[in-house]
Amino acid sequence: MRYLKLTTMNVKKCSYNRRGIHNYVAYCWSLLLLFSATPSYGQQALVSLSMLDGMDLTPDNVFRYQVQSTFTTATPVHITGDLRYSNTDLYWHYEFDYTLQPGINTLDAQFIHAQWSYSSSAFKELFVDYKTLPEGVYEYCVSVQPLAPTGEPLPLNDNKECLLGVSKDLFLINLVAPENDAKLYEYNPMLNWVVTYPFASLLTYRIRVAKILDGQNIENAIARNNPIYQEANVPQTAQIYPFYATPLVAFQPYAWTVDAYYKGILLGGAAPWKFTIIEDSARVVLPHESYYVDISMEQNASRYYAVGVIKLKYVLEEKENEELLISLMDNSGKPLKLPESSLLAKLGDNRFVLQLKDKVALQHLQVYTLVVTNSLGNHFSLPFKYVNPDLL
Secondary structure, three states, rough: OOOOOOOOOOOOOOOOHHHHHHHHHHHHHHHHHHHOOOOOOOEEEEEEOOOHOOOOOOOOOOOOOOEEEEOOOOOOEEEEEEEOOOOOOOOOEEEEOOOOOOEEEOOOOOHHEEEEOOOHHHHHHHHHHHHOOOOOOEEEEEEEEEOOOOOOHHHHHHHHEEEEEEOOOHHHHHEOOOOOEEOOOOOEEEEEEEOOOOHHHEEEEEEEEEEOOOOOOOOHHHHHHHOOEEEEEEEEOOEOOOOOOOOOOOOOOEEEEEEEEEOEEEEEEEOOEEEEOOOOOHHHHHHOOEEEEEEOOOOOOOOOEEOOEEEEEEEEEEEEEEEEEEEEOOOOOOOOOOOEEEEEEEEEEEEEEOOOOOOOOOOOOEEEEEEEEEOOOOEEEEEEEEEHHHOO
């Protein structure tokens, strides 16, 4: 006989040579005795983490899962748990021995004496002392391995289940001032926020301010645009927009937010808010509504304000109808695309309203020119200042 075949599980062949025949025989007999006392193939322990689905993991509930044992007798097992964050080096690991009874086992934490390891002492403090997890996506996996009488795990019966979780503590940090959608006169405003972490005195903060571009909402702007101002390791919950940062521009909307850190670990961030710098003089004199301008009578009219729209008057006296071509240019003469390229005038007094807000990308209080051309080839120019009604 060159080797001994063990039917309880797939064991590697016990090869030997003449010099070590006695050791070989003793080894194979020990394997026979070991596997005759172990659970048979097909019996297993199945982990269920469903009780933790949607819950925030804490030291109080981390062992709140069930293990179904298909063994017919009480079976010793080795249980390991691992939590790892995506795209970071944050993790913790534990392991302990436990005796499963046949059927459904709900683990009792008071009988668990686990050995833990952490990626850092700060991560351990967050989880153990403050019972919280940092912001981000993590995977929590639990593995159960039945043990042989020798105390060694049997990899054949290794059962593992994983659960994806998301930790996001937006409600623990909130912006205060400037209030959302605030209109400010100062170019270096005070930024304020509050936190409700029980260990707020140990936190530092990162401030971010970014432009909101045309077509963007606040969340997209703060997530995708490069910050015009960013400062980390701020120890207090208030910061004046500094003079060394990129200067804020009037009538340009900005998004801002604050993130909280515990010893370099991101805990969460505040929901971003919006503010805009305006000027006192502009706020006082700007009209809140445009009037109808007679394009043929007020050629090159000065100080026409288009408050979100342009209102045109055109009197047609000799024809039943006439097509008016319209075009728009910025202050440098560059053409801009309008939603419509022509207007149909009928005999008599015609009134037209050209929608600009959310239709054309125009800057607040910048000068543009509308050109109207009639069927005779006559051009009527209307220079105007665009007024964004949201900034009034």
